[in-house]
Amino acid sequence: MYDGSEPKGLYTYDISKHQHIDLICSGNHELYKANSSQAEFYHTVPNYRGSYLASNLDIYNPETGTLEPLAPRYQKFTTKNQGIRILAFGFIFDFAGNANNTVIHSVKDTVQTEWFRDAIRDGELDLIVVFGHVDIRSHEYATIFSAIRAVQSEIPVQFFGGHSHIRDYKIYDERSVALESGRYMETIGFMSISGLPTSASKDRSIGLPSPPLTFSRLYIDNNLFSLHHHSGKDAKTYPTQLGSNVSTQIYTARKTLQLDKRFGCAPRDLWVNRVPYPHPDSIFSWLEEQVLPNQVSHNRRVKEGHVVLVITNTGSIRFDIFKGPFTKDTTFLVSPFTSGLRYIKDVPYEAARHVLKLLNNEGPITQKMNQYNSFLVPPEQVARNLCSSWKYSPQLPEGNHHGFQNQIPLNNGMKLIPGYTTSDDIGDDGDDTIHSRINYYSVPNCIQAAVGMSNFAFERVDLAYNEFIEPWILLALEYLGHAFTEGDTAPFLDGKPFTDIITDWVNEHWKSEEKMCS
Numbered sequence: 470m471y472d473g474s475e476p477k478g479l480y481t482y483d484i485s486k487h488q489h490i491d492l493i494c495s496g497n498h499e500l501y502k503a504n505s506s507q508a509e510f511y512h513t514v515p516n517y518r519g520s521y522l523a524s525n526l527d528i529y530n531p532e533t534g535t536l537e538p539l540a541p542r543y544q545k546f547t548t549k550n551q552g553i554r555i556l557a558f559g560f561i562f563d564f565a566g567n568a569n570n571t572v573i574h575s576v577k578d579t580v581q582t583e584w585f586r587d588a589i590r591d592g593e594l595d596l597i598v599v600f601g602h603v604d605i606r607s608h609e610y611a612t613i614f615s616a617i618r619a620v621q622s623e624i625p626v627q628f629f630g631g632h633s634h635i636r637d638y639k640i641y642d643e644r645s646v647a648l649e650s651g652r653y654m655e656t657i658g659f660m661s662i663s664g665l666p667t668s669a670s671k672d673r674s675i676g677l678p679s680p681p682l683t684f685s686r687l688y689i690d691n692n693l694f695s696l697h698h699h700s701g702k703d704a705k706t707y708p709t710q711l712g713s714n715v716s717t718q719i720y721t722a723r724k725t726l727q728l729d730k731r732f733g734c735a736p737r738d739l740w741v742n743r744v745p746y747p748h749p750d751s752i753f754s755w756l757e758e759q760v761l762p763n764q765v766s767h768n769r770r771v772k773e774g775h776v777v778l779v780i781t782n783t784g785s786i787r788f789d790i791f792k793g794p795f796t797k798d799t800t801f802l803v804s805p806f807t808s809g810l811r812y813i814k815d816v817p818y819e820a821a822r823h824v825l826k827l828l829n830n831e832g833p834i835t836q837k838m839n840q841y842n843s844f845l846v847p848p849e850q851v852a853r854n855l856c857s858s859w860k861y862s863p864q865l866p867e868g869n870h871h872g873f874q875n876q877i878p879l880n881n882g883m884k885l886i887p888g889y890t891t892s893d894d895i896g897d898d899g900d901d902t903i904h905s906r907i908n909y910y911s912v913p914n915c916i917q918a919a920v921g922m923s924n925f926a927f928e929r930v931d932l933a934y935n936e937f938i939e940p941w942i943l944l945a946l947e948y949l950g951h952a953f954t955e956g957d958t959a960p961f962l963d964g965k966p967f968t969d970i971i972t973d974w975v976n977e978h979w980k981s982e983e984k985m986c987s
Contacts, residue, residue, distance in 0.1 A: 470484075470722050470726060472801045472805045473728055473798075473801060476504070476508075477504070477508065480718070480722035482508070482513065482516065483718070484715060484722065485516070487711060487714075487715050490517055491520055492522065492598065493513070493520050493559070494524075494561065494600065494601055495523065495539065496561065496602035496631065496632065497561065497562075497566065499513075500564065500566075500573075501566060501567065503570040506528060506567070506568060506570060507531050509528075509539065510528055510530075510539065519544070521540040521541075522540055522541055522542065522559030523539035523540040523541070523542065523559060524542050524543060524559050525574040525576060526540075526572075527539060527572040528571050531570075536572060539571070542558070542585075542588075543556060543557060543559075543585075543588050544556075544557045545594075552667050552669070553595045553665055553666070554595045554596070555594070555595065555596050555597070555598055556588060556589070556594050556596075556597045557597075557598040557599075557600065558585075558588075558597075558599050558613070559601055560601035560602075560603055560609065561573060561602045562576070562604065562609050562632060563609060576603075576609040576613060577612055580613060585616070586620070589617050589621060590620055590621075594624060595625070595665050595667070596624070596625050596626075596662070596665055597621070597625070597626045597627070598629070599629070601630065602632045603630050603632060604630055604631075604633040604852060605628055605630035605638075605639045605647035605648070606637070606639055606852075607630075610630065610647065613628075614626065614628075618645075623644065623679045625644045625645065625662060626641070627660065627662065628641070628645070628646070628647030629648055630647055630648070631649060631650075632848060634652035634653075635849050636656055636658075636891040637852070638686050638893035638894050638895060638899060639893070639894050640894045640895070644679070646684050646686075648660045648686055650688065651688065651889070652848075652849065653788075654691055655690070656688050656689065656690065656691055656889070657688075657689040657691050658686070658688060658689070659685075659689055660686050662683070662684055663682065663685070664682040664683055687901050688889065688891055688899050688900050689902075690901060693707070695902065728796065729796050729797070730796055731794050731795065731986065732795050732796065732797070732800075732976045732979070732980070733975045733978070733980045734793060734795060734986040735790050735791065735792050735975075735979060736979065737792050738789065739751070739752040739755050739789060739790040740752060740789050741783075741786055741787075741788065742847070742849075742909050742910055742912065743789070743909070743910070744908070746910065746912045746913065751912075752790060753783055753786070753912060756786070756916065756971075757918045759974070759978075760971060760974045761779050761920075761970075762918050762919075762920050763974055763978075764962070764970045764973060764974055765777055765918065766920055766921075768962055770814070770931055771921050774921070775814075775931050776921040776922055776930040777919075777920045777931045777932075778821055778825075778917055778930050779810070779917065779920065780828070780932070780942070781934065781935040781967070782846070782915050782938050783845065783846050783915065784844065784846050784848070785804055785806055785937065786803060786847070787803065788803050794986045795975050795979060797972075800968050800971060803971065804968050805968070806966070806967060806968070807968075808935055808936040809935075809960065810933050810934065810960070810964070810970075811933070811934060811939060811960055811961055811964075812931050812932060812933035812958065812959060813932045813957050814931045814959070815931070816929060816930055816931070816932045816946070817929055818928055818929060820946060820951050821930050824932065824942065824946065824949070825916075827949070828845070828914050828915045828938075828942075828945060829914050833948060834944055834948065835914070845915060845941070846911075846914055847912070850911055853911075885904055886904060886905065887904055887906075887907045888902065888907070890904055931961075935967060943955070
Protein backbone atom coordinates (compact mmCIF):
# COMPACT_ATOMS: atom_id res chain seq x y z
CA MET A 470 0.00 0.00 0.00
CA TYR A 471 2.86 2.38 0.76
CA ASP A 472 4.68 1.86 -2.54
CA GLY A 473 1.54 1.56 -4.64
CA SER A 474 0.30 5.08 -3.91
CA GLU A 475 1.34 8.52 -5.15
CA PRO A 476 2.54 10.19 -3.08
CA LYS A 477 4.06 7.22 -1.24
CA GLY A 478 2.29 6.40 1.99
CA LEU A 479 -0.90 8.24 1.00
CA TYR A 480 -3.01 5.71 2.92
CA THR A 481 -0.55 3.96 5.21
CA TYR A 482 0.26 6.94 7.43
CA ASP A 483 -3.41 7.40 8.35
CA ILE A 484 -3.93 3.67 8.83
CA SER A 485 -0.87 2.95 10.97
CA LYS A 486 -1.38 5.89 13.32
CA HIS A 487 -4.33 4.08 14.93
CA GLN A 488 -1.92 1.52 16.39
CA HIS A 489 -0.59 2.22 19.87
CA ILE A 490 3.22 1.96 19.75
CA ASP A 491 5.42 2.62 22.76
CA LEU A 492 8.75 2.98 20.93
CA ILE A 493 9.49 3.52 17.24
CA CYS A 494 12.47 4.67 15.15
CA SER A 495 13.67 4.98 11.57
CA GLY A 496 15.29 2.31 9.40
CA ASN A 497 17.50 2.83 6.38
CA HIS A 498 14.67 2.61 3.83
CA GLU A 499 13.08 5.78 5.18
CA LEU A 500 16.32 7.62 4.40
CA TYR A 501 17.45 6.66 0.87
CA LYS A 502 15.37 9.47 -0.67
CA ALA A 503 14.82 12.97 0.64
CA ASN A 504 11.05 12.79 0.15
CA SER A 505 10.67 9.67 2.33
CA SER A 506 12.66 11.12 5.24
CA GLN A 507 10.63 14.32 4.95
CA ALA A 508 7.50 12.18 5.15
CA GLU A 509 8.82 10.78 8.44
CA PHE A 510 9.32 14.38 9.62
CA TYR A 511 5.80 15.49 8.61
CA HIS A 512 3.79 12.33 9.35
CA THR A 513 5.32 9.48 11.36
CA VAL A 514 7.12 11.55 13.99
CA PRO A 515 4.01 13.68 14.79
CA ASN A 516 1.77 10.57 14.73
CA TYR A 517 3.96 8.94 17.38
CA ARG A 518 5.07 11.98 19.31
CA GLY A 519 6.63 10.86 22.56
CA SER A 520 7.32 7.39 21.16
CA TYR A 521 9.49 8.14 18.12
CA LEU A 522 13.19 8.30 19.03
CA ALA A 523 16.25 9.25 16.94
CA SER A 524 19.34 8.72 19.06
CA ASN A 525 21.80 9.15 16.18
CA LEU A 526 19.73 10.60 13.33
CA ASP A 527 19.37 14.25 12.32
CA ILE A 528 17.42 15.93 9.52
CA TYR A 529 17.65 19.30 7.86
CA ASN A 530 14.32 20.84 8.79
CA PRO A 531 12.49 21.22 5.42
CA GLU A 532 11.09 24.58 6.52
CA THR A 533 14.08 26.21 8.23
CA GLY A 534 17.05 24.36 6.77
CA THR A 535 18.39 23.83 10.28
CA LEU A 536 20.00 20.50 11.15
CA GLU A 537 18.13 19.03 14.10
CA PRO A 538 17.32 15.63 15.62
CA LEU A 539 14.53 13.92 13.69
CA ALA A 540 12.97 13.12 17.07
CA PRO A 541 14.05 13.10 20.76
CA ARG A 542 17.33 11.30 21.44
CA TYR A 543 15.95 9.20 24.31
CA GLN A 544 12.91 8.75 26.49
CA LYS A 545 12.50 8.01 30.16
CA PHE A 546 9.13 6.71 31.28
CA THR A 547 7.49 4.64 34.00
CA THR A 548 5.23 1.72 33.14
CA LYS A 549 1.60 2.12 34.12
CA ASN A 550 0.92 -1.05 36.09
CA GLN A 551 4.19 -2.03 37.76
CA GLY A 552 5.95 1.32 37.89
CA ILE A 553 9.11 0.07 36.15
CA ARG A 554 11.41 2.98 35.38
CA ILE A 555 12.73 2.64 31.83
CA LEU A 556 15.29 4.58 29.83
CA ALA A 557 14.98 3.97 26.06
CA PHE A 558 17.22 4.76 23.08
CA GLY A 559 16.34 4.32 19.38
CA PHE A 560 19.28 3.82 17.00
CA ILE A 561 19.99 3.20 13.34
CA PHE A 562 23.16 1.35 12.31
CA ASP A 563 26.10 3.25 10.79
CA PHE A 564 24.29 3.69 7.47
CA ALA A 565 26.03 5.64 4.70
CA GLY A 566 23.49 5.48 1.87
CA ASN A 567 21.10 8.16 3.10
CA ALA A 568 20.09 11.21 1.07
CA ASN A 569 21.90 14.45 1.89
CA ASN A 570 18.96 15.91 3.84
CA THR A 571 19.72 13.59 6.76
CA VAL A 572 22.82 13.00 8.87
CA ILE A 573 23.56 9.75 10.68
CA HIS A 574 26.04 10.01 13.53
CA SER A 575 28.14 6.91 14.08
CA VAL A 576 27.24 4.89 17.14
CA LYS A 577 30.85 5.14 18.32
CA ASP A 578 30.61 8.95 18.34
CA THR A 579 27.10 9.01 19.79
CA VAL A 580 27.98 7.06 22.94
CA GLN A 581 30.72 9.62 23.63
CA THR A 582 28.31 12.57 23.65
CA GLU A 583 27.55 14.36 26.89
CA TRP A 584 23.80 13.79 26.60
CA PHE A 585 24.22 10.01 26.23
CA ARG A 586 26.68 9.77 29.12
CA ASP A 587 24.41 11.83 31.34
CA ALA A 588 21.37 9.72 30.42
CA ILE A 589 22.95 6.36 31.27
CA ARG A 590 24.30 7.68 34.60
CA ASP A 591 20.74 8.11 35.88
CA GLY A 592 20.59 6.27 39.21
CA GLU A 593 16.80 5.92 39.26
CA LEU A 594 16.38 3.30 36.56
CA ASP A 595 15.14 -0.28 36.60
CA LEU A 596 15.78 -1.13 32.93
CA ILE A 597 17.48 0.32 29.87
CA VAL A 598 15.88 -0.55 26.52
CA VAL A 599 17.98 -0.12 23.37
CA PHE A 600 15.99 -0.71 20.22
CA GLY A 601 16.70 0.10 16.63
CA HIS A 602 17.28 -0.84 13.03
CA VAL A 603 20.49 -2.61 14.00
CA ASP A 604 21.65 -6.22 13.79
CA ILE A 605 21.83 -7.58 17.35
CA ARG A 606 25.27 -9.10 16.62
CA SER A 607 26.65 -5.87 15.19
CA HIS A 608 29.60 -3.81 16.37
CA GLU A 609 27.13 -0.94 16.93
CA TYR A 610 25.21 -2.77 19.65
CA ALA A 611 28.44 -4.15 21.13
CA THR A 612 29.64 -0.54 21.41
CA ILE A 613 26.44 0.62 23.13
CA PHE A 614 26.50 -2.32 25.54
CA SER A 615 30.11 -1.62 26.50
CA ALA A 616 29.37 2.08 27.03
CA ILE A 617 26.45 1.29 29.35
CA ARG A 618 28.28 -1.39 31.28
CA ALA A 619 31.21 0.97 31.85
CA VAL A 620 28.98 3.09 34.11
CA GLN A 621 26.10 0.75 35.02
CA SER A 622 27.41 -2.72 35.83
CA GLU A 623 24.16 -4.11 37.24
CA ILE A 624 21.37 -2.41 35.30
CA PRO A 625 19.34 -4.85 33.12
CA VAL A 626 19.69 -3.93 29.44
CA GLN A 627 17.24 -5.23 26.82
CA PHE A 628 18.15 -4.86 23.13
CA PHE A 629 15.68 -5.14 20.25
CA GLY A 630 17.18 -5.35 16.77
CA GLY A 631 16.36 -5.45 13.09
CA HIS A 632 17.72 -4.86 9.60
CA SER A 633 19.20 -8.34 9.09
CA HIS A 634 15.81 -9.99 8.48
CA ILE A 635 16.24 -13.01 10.76
CA ARG A 636 14.91 -14.42 14.01
CA ASP A 637 17.70 -14.26 16.56
CA TYR A 638 18.41 -13.99 20.27
CA LYS A 639 21.76 -13.01 21.76
CA ILE A 640 23.03 -13.09 25.32
CA TYR A 641 25.35 -10.22 26.28
CA ASP A 642 25.69 -11.12 29.93
CA GLU A 643 23.54 -12.49 32.75
CA ARG A 644 21.53 -9.23 32.89
CA SER A 645 21.40 -8.25 29.22
CA VAL A 646 19.94 -9.96 26.15
CA ALA A 647 18.84 -9.04 22.63
CA LEU A 648 15.94 -10.13 20.42
CA GLU A 649 15.39 -9.78 16.68
CA SER A 650 12.06 -10.80 15.19
CA GLY A 651 12.43 -11.69 11.53
CA ARG A 652 11.40 -9.64 8.53
CA TYR A 653 8.36 -8.10 6.83
CA MET A 654 6.23 -8.48 9.99
CA GLU A 655 6.15 -12.25 9.50
CA THR A 656 7.02 -12.61 13.18
CA ILE A 657 5.79 -11.19 16.45
CA GLY A 658 8.74 -11.34 18.79
CA PHE A 659 7.69 -11.88 22.40
CA MET A 660 10.19 -10.97 25.12
CA SER A 661 9.75 -10.89 28.87
CA ILE A 662 11.96 -10.30 31.88
CA SER A 663 10.91 -11.58 35.31
CA GLY A 664 12.46 -10.16 38.44
CA LEU A 665 12.76 -6.49 37.48
CA PRO A 666 12.38 -3.99 40.31
CA THR A 667 8.93 -2.41 40.42
CA SER A 668 7.29 0.36 42.40
CA ALA A 669 6.44 -2.27 45.00
CA SER A 670 10.00 -3.64 45.22
CA LYS A 671 12.16 -3.19 48.26
CA ASP A 672 15.17 -3.89 46.05
CA ARG A 673 15.18 -0.30 44.87
CA SER A 674 16.72 0.73 48.17
CA ILE A 675 20.41 1.51 48.05
CA GLY A 676 22.67 -1.29 49.19
CA LEU A 677 20.42 -4.28 48.46
CA PRO A 678 21.75 -6.83 45.96
CA SER A 679 20.22 -6.92 42.49
CA PRO A 680 17.57 -9.64 42.22
CA PRO A 681 18.09 -12.55 39.79
CA LEU A 682 16.38 -12.19 36.43
CA THR A 683 14.67 -14.70 34.18
CA PHE A 684 14.54 -13.91 30.46
CA SER A 685 12.04 -15.49 28.07
CA ARG A 686 11.61 -15.23 24.33
CA LEU A 687 9.22 -16.58 21.72
CA TYR A 688 8.95 -16.11 17.94
CA ILE A 689 5.26 -16.08 17.06
CA ASP A 690 4.08 -16.59 13.46
CA ASN A 691 2.04 -13.51 12.62
CA ASN A 692 -1.33 -14.97 11.66
CA LEU A 693 -4.79 -15.17 13.17
CA PHE A 694 -4.31 -18.74 14.40
CA SER A 695 -1.39 -17.60 16.57
CA LEU A 696 -3.18 -14.46 17.73
CA HIS A 697 -6.31 -16.37 18.70
CA HIS A 698 -4.25 -18.92 20.61
CA HIS A 699 -2.20 -16.44 22.64
CA SER A 700 -5.09 -14.08 23.37
CA GLY A 701 -7.38 -16.93 24.41
CA LYS A 702 -9.99 -15.72 21.93
CA ASP A 703 -11.52 -16.95 18.69
CA ALA A 704 -12.76 -15.56 15.39
CA LYS A 705 -15.84 -14.09 17.08
CA THR A 706 -14.29 -12.66 20.23
CA TYR A 707 -10.90 -11.53 18.89
CA PRO A 708 -11.89 -8.51 16.71
CA THR A 709 -12.31 -5.08 18.29
CA GLN A 710 -14.29 -2.19 16.89
CA LEU A 711 -11.09 -0.22 16.26
CA GLY A 712 -9.48 -3.22 14.57
CA SER A 713 -12.52 -3.79 12.35
CA ASN A 714 -12.56 -0.12 11.36
CA VAL A 715 -8.86 -0.23 10.42
CA SER A 716 -9.43 -3.45 8.44
CA THR A 717 -12.10 -1.61 6.48
CA GLN A 718 -9.64 1.23 5.81
CA ILE A 719 -7.08 -1.29 4.55
CA TYR A 720 -9.64 -2.98 2.28
CA THR A 721 -10.76 0.37 0.86
CA ALA A 722 -7.18 1.53 0.23
CA ARG A 723 -6.24 -1.75 -1.47
CA LYS A 724 -9.31 -1.54 -3.69
CA THR A 725 -8.60 2.09 -4.60
CA LEU A 726 -4.99 1.25 -5.47
CA GLN A 727 -6.12 -1.84 -7.42
CA LEU A 728 -3.55 -3.99 -5.64
CA ASP A 729 -5.41 -7.13 -6.67
CA LYS A 730 -5.18 -6.25 -10.37
CA ARG A 731 -3.87 -9.35 -12.11
CA PHE A 732 -1.06 -9.07 -14.68
CA GLY A 733 -0.79 -12.78 -15.33
CA CYS A 734 -0.40 -16.16 -13.70
CA ALA A 735 2.93 -17.63 -12.60
CA PRO A 736 3.15 -21.19 -13.98
CA ARG A 737 5.53 -22.31 -11.19
CA ASP A 738 7.24 -21.19 -7.99
CA LEU A 739 10.40 -19.12 -8.33
CA TRP A 740 12.67 -18.93 -5.30
CA VAL A 741 15.14 -16.40 -3.90
CA ASN A 742 17.12 -18.81 -1.71
CA ARG A 743 15.31 -22.17 -1.67
CA VAL A 744 17.18 -23.47 -4.72
CA PRO A 745 20.80 -22.95 -5.78
CA TYR A 746 21.73 -20.38 -8.39
CA PRO A 747 21.71 -20.97 -11.31
CA HIS A 748 18.61 -23.20 -11.38
CA PRO A 749 15.43 -23.37 -13.50
CA ASP A 750 13.40 -22.46 -10.40
CA SER A 751 15.70 -19.63 -9.25
CA ILE A 752 14.12 -16.20 -9.52
CA PHE A 753 17.55 -14.87 -10.48
CA SER A 754 17.97 -17.34 -13.35
CA TRP A 755 14.51 -16.29 -14.53
CA LEU A 756 15.52 -12.61 -14.47
CA GLU A 757 18.88 -13.26 -16.10
CA GLU A 758 17.66 -15.58 -18.86
CA GLN A 759 14.17 -14.31 -19.62
CA VAL A 760 13.01 -11.02 -18.10
CA LEU A 761 16.04 -8.77 -18.61
CA PRO A 762 17.01 -10.00 -22.12
CA ASN A 763 13.43 -9.63 -23.35
CA GLN A 764 12.80 -6.18 -21.88
CA VAL A 765 16.24 -4.80 -22.77
CA SER A 766 15.78 -5.92 -26.37
CA HIS A 767 13.16 -3.14 -26.71
CA ASN A 768 15.88 -0.52 -26.18
CA ARG A 769 16.84 1.69 -29.11
CA ARG A 770 20.56 1.01 -28.71
CA VAL A 771 19.99 -2.73 -28.90
CA LYS A 772 17.88 -2.32 -32.03
CA GLU A 773 20.73 -0.34 -33.56
CA GLY A 774 23.05 -3.32 -33.03
CA HIS A 775 24.80 -2.38 -29.79
CA VAL A 776 25.65 -5.09 -27.27
CA VAL A 777 24.33 -4.47 -23.75
CA LEU A 778 25.42 -6.04 -20.48
CA VAL A 779 22.80 -5.57 -17.73
CA ILE A 780 23.76 -6.00 -14.06
CA THR A 781 21.47 -5.94 -11.04
CA ASN A 782 22.05 -6.86 -7.42
CA THR A 783 20.27 -9.83 -5.90
CA GLY A 784 19.21 -7.72 -2.91
CA SER A 785 16.82 -5.85 -5.21
CA ILE A 786 14.62 -8.96 -5.09
CA ARG A 787 12.99 -9.37 -1.71
CA PHE A 788 10.59 -12.29 -2.01
CA ASP A 789 9.66 -15.43 -3.91
CA ILE A 790 7.08 -15.71 -6.68
CA PHE A 791 4.46 -18.37 -5.96
CA LYS A 792 2.60 -20.35 -8.59
CA GLY A 793 -0.70 -18.61 -9.22
CA PRO A 794 -1.95 -15.03 -9.62
CA PHE A 795 0.70 -12.36 -10.20
CA THR A 796 -0.91 -9.10 -9.12
CA LYS A 797 0.10 -5.49 -8.64
CA ASP A 798 0.57 -6.41 -4.98
CA THR A 799 2.91 -9.26 -5.96
CA THR A 800 5.12 -6.81 -7.83
CA PHE A 801 5.81 -4.77 -4.70
CA LEU A 802 6.33 -7.90 -2.59
CA VAL A 803 8.94 -9.19 -5.02
CA SER A 804 10.73 -5.87 -5.57
CA PRO A 805 9.41 -2.73 -3.86
CA PHE A 806 12.18 -0.41 -5.02
CA THR A 807 11.69 2.58 -7.29
CA SER A 808 15.21 2.70 -8.75
CA GLY A 809 15.42 2.18 -12.51
CA LEU A 810 18.21 1.22 -14.89
CA ARG A 811 21.04 3.52 -15.95
CA TYR A 812 23.86 2.87 -18.38
CA ILE A 813 27.28 3.93 -19.61
CA LYS A 814 27.63 3.66 -23.35
CA ASP A 815 30.61 2.42 -25.30
CA VAL A 816 32.54 0.85 -22.45
CA PRO A 817 35.52 -1.23 -23.64
CA TYR A 818 34.34 -4.83 -23.55
CA GLU A 819 37.62 -6.03 -22.04
CA ALA A 820 36.81 -3.93 -18.96
CA ALA A 821 33.03 -4.39 -18.90
CA ARG A 822 33.23 -8.18 -18.91
CA HIS A 823 35.20 -8.14 -15.64
CA VAL A 824 32.81 -5.88 -13.69
CA LEU A 825 30.50 -8.67 -12.55
CA LYS A 826 33.43 -10.71 -11.29
CA LEU A 827 34.71 -7.76 -9.25
CA LEU A 828 31.29 -7.17 -7.71
CA ASN A 829 30.92 -10.81 -6.72
CA ASN A 830 34.42 -11.71 -5.58
CA GLU A 831 35.88 -11.01 -2.16
CA GLY A 832 38.15 -8.25 -3.46
CA PRO A 833 38.65 -4.49 -3.22
CA ILE A 834 35.08 -3.62 -4.28
CA THR A 835 33.34 -5.87 -1.78
CA GLN A 836 35.73 -4.71 0.94
CA LYS A 837 34.66 -1.15 0.20
CA MET A 838 31.00 -2.21 0.37
CA ASN A 839 31.56 -3.78 3.78
CA GLN A 840 33.28 -0.61 4.97
CA TYR A 841 30.14 1.38 4.15
CA ASN A 842 27.72 -1.28 5.42
CA SER A 843 26.39 -1.59 1.87
CA PHE A 844 25.49 -5.16 1.01
CA LEU A 845 24.13 -6.10 -2.41
CA VAL A 846 22.70 -9.49 -1.46
CA PRO A 847 19.43 -10.03 0.49
CA PRO A 848 19.96 -8.89 4.13
CA GLU A 849 19.20 -12.31 5.60
CA GLN A 850 22.13 -13.81 3.67
CA VAL A 851 24.51 -11.32 5.28
CA ALA A 852 23.02 -12.12 8.68
CA ARG A 853 23.39 -15.87 8.22
CA ASN A 854 27.07 -15.42 7.46
CA LEU A 855 27.52 -13.27 10.56
CA CYS A 856 25.59 -15.65 12.79
CA SER A 857 27.62 -18.67 11.71
CA SER A 858 30.84 -16.96 12.77
CA TRP A 859 29.64 -14.90 15.76
CA LYS A 860 27.09 -17.11 17.50
CA TYR A 861 28.06 -18.36 20.94
CA SER A 862 26.43 -19.79 24.05
CA PRO A 863 28.09 -18.40 27.18
CA GLN A 864 27.91 -20.24 30.48
CA LEU A 865 25.39 -18.50 32.73
CA PRO A 866 25.44 -18.47 36.53
CA GLU A 867 23.39 -21.21 38.10
CA GLY A 868 19.83 -20.12 38.78
CA ASN A 869 19.73 -17.67 35.83
CA HIS A 870 17.36 -19.21 33.30
CA HIS A 871 17.07 -17.97 29.76
CA GLY A 872 14.16 -19.25 27.65
CA PHE A 873 10.72 -20.73 28.11
CA GLN A 874 10.34 -23.89 30.14
CA ASN A 875 8.23 -26.81 28.85
CA GLN A 876 7.18 -24.94 25.74
CA ILE A 877 4.40 -26.64 23.77
CA PRO A 878 4.77 -25.62 20.12
CA LEU A 879 1.75 -24.85 17.97
CA ASN A 880 1.26 -27.47 15.27
CA ASN A 881 -1.83 -29.32 16.50
CA GLY A 882 -0.54 -32.63 15.20
CA MET A 883 -0.89 -31.48 11.60
CA LYS A 884 1.59 -32.14 8.82
CA LEU A 885 4.41 -29.62 9.08
CA ILE A 886 4.60 -26.82 6.53
CA PRO A 887 7.85 -25.07 5.56
CA GLY A 888 8.84 -22.11 7.68
CA TYR A 889 11.21 -20.73 10.28
CA THR A 890 13.35 -23.25 12.16
CA THR A 891 15.38 -21.00 14.41
CA SER A 892 18.53 -21.71 16.39
CA ASP A 893 19.83 -18.95 18.64
CA ASP A 894 22.03 -18.45 21.70
CA ILE A 895 19.83 -20.61 23.94
CA GLY A 896 18.77 -23.31 21.54
CA ASP A 897 16.09 -24.19 19.02
CA ASP A 898 12.94 -23.97 21.17
CA GLY A 899 12.05 -20.37 20.29
CA ASP A 900 9.72 -20.94 17.33
CA ASP A 901 6.14 -20.91 18.54
CA THR A 902 4.97 -22.94 15.53
CA ILE A 903 7.01 -25.95 14.48
CA HIS A 904 7.86 -25.99 10.76
CA SER A 905 9.71 -28.24 8.38
CA ARG A 906 13.10 -26.82 7.51
CA ILE A 907 13.52 -24.75 4.33
CA ASN A 908 16.66 -25.29 2.27
CA TYR A 909 18.74 -22.14 2.04
CA TYR A 910 21.27 -21.43 -0.71
CA SER A 911 23.48 -18.38 -0.95
CA VAL A 912 23.35 -16.21 -4.07
CA PRO A 913 25.98 -13.89 -5.59
CA ASN A 914 25.97 -10.14 -5.01
CA CYS A 915 24.92 -9.49 -8.60
CA ILE A 916 23.70 -11.24 -11.74
CA GLN A 917 24.20 -10.24 -15.37
CA ALA A 918 22.26 -10.59 -18.61
CA ALA A 919 23.96 -10.15 -21.98
CA VAL A 920 21.87 -8.86 -24.88
CA GLY A 921 22.94 -8.72 -28.54
CA MET A 922 25.99 -10.96 -28.13
CA SER A 923 25.22 -12.71 -31.44
CA ASN A 924 27.08 -9.83 -33.03
CA PHE A 925 30.68 -11.05 -32.64
CA ALA A 926 32.30 -7.97 -34.17
CA PHE A 927 32.30 -5.62 -31.21
CA GLU A 928 34.92 -4.02 -28.99
CA ARG A 929 32.65 -1.81 -26.90
CA VAL A 930 29.38 -2.44 -25.08
CA ASP A 931 26.74 -0.49 -23.22
CA LEU A 932 26.93 -1.32 -19.52
CA ALA A 933 23.47 -1.04 -17.94
CA TYR A 934 22.79 -1.53 -14.24
CA ASN A 935 20.33 -1.03 -11.43
CA GLU A 936 20.66 2.59 -10.32
CA PHE A 937 21.15 1.49 -6.70
CA ILE A 938 24.55 -0.09 -7.47
CA GLU A 939 25.94 2.80 -9.53
CA PRO A 940 28.69 3.73 -7.01
CA TRP A 941 30.05 0.19 -7.14
CA ILE A 942 29.84 -0.01 -10.93
CA LEU A 943 31.89 3.18 -11.25
CA LEU A 944 34.35 1.96 -8.63
CA ALA A 945 34.80 -1.35 -10.43
CA LEU A 946 35.44 0.38 -13.76
CA GLU A 947 37.95 2.71 -12.10
CA TYR A 948 39.74 -0.29 -10.64
CA LEU A 949 39.85 -1.75 -14.18
CA GLY A 950 41.52 1.41 -15.47
CA HIS A 951 38.51 3.33 -16.85
CA ALA A 952 37.47 6.41 -14.88
CA PHE A 953 33.81 7.13 -15.59
CA THR A 954 31.74 9.56 -13.53
CA GLU A 955 28.03 10.06 -12.89
CA GLY A 956 28.10 12.57 -15.74
CA ASP A 957 28.88 9.72 -18.13
CA THR A 958 25.71 7.85 -17.16
CA ALA A 959 22.17 8.19 -18.49
CA PRO A 960 18.73 6.61 -17.91
CA PHE A 961 18.21 3.26 -19.65
CA LEU A 962 14.76 2.20 -20.87
CA ASP A 963 13.76 5.79 -20.04
CA GLY A 964 14.52 5.15 -16.39
CA LYS A 965 11.69 2.62 -16.05
CA PRO A 966 11.57 1.30 -12.45
CA PHE A 967 12.76 -2.26 -11.96
CA THR A 968 9.30 -3.25 -10.71
CA ASP A 969 7.75 -2.07 -14.00
CA ILE A 970 10.28 -4.07 -15.99
CA ILE A 971 9.12 -7.22 -14.20
CA THR A 972 5.44 -6.32 -14.51
CA ASP A 973 5.70 -5.65 -18.25
CA TRP A 974 7.34 -9.03 -18.83
CA VAL A 975 4.68 -10.83 -16.80
CA ASN A 976 1.92 -9.01 -18.67
CA GLU A 977 3.44 -10.09 -21.99
CA HIS A 978 4.34 -13.70 -21.17
CA TRP A 979 2.13 -14.97 -18.35
CA LYS A 980 -1.17 -13.52 -19.52
CA SER A 981 -1.81 -16.77 -21.41
CA GLU A 982 -1.51 -18.72 -18.16
CA GLU A 983 -4.76 -17.28 -16.78
CA LYS A 984 -6.40 -20.72 -16.72
CA MET A 985 -4.00 -21.67 -13.91
CA CYS A 986 -5.51 -19.00 -11.67
CA SER A 987 -9.09 -20.19 -11.97
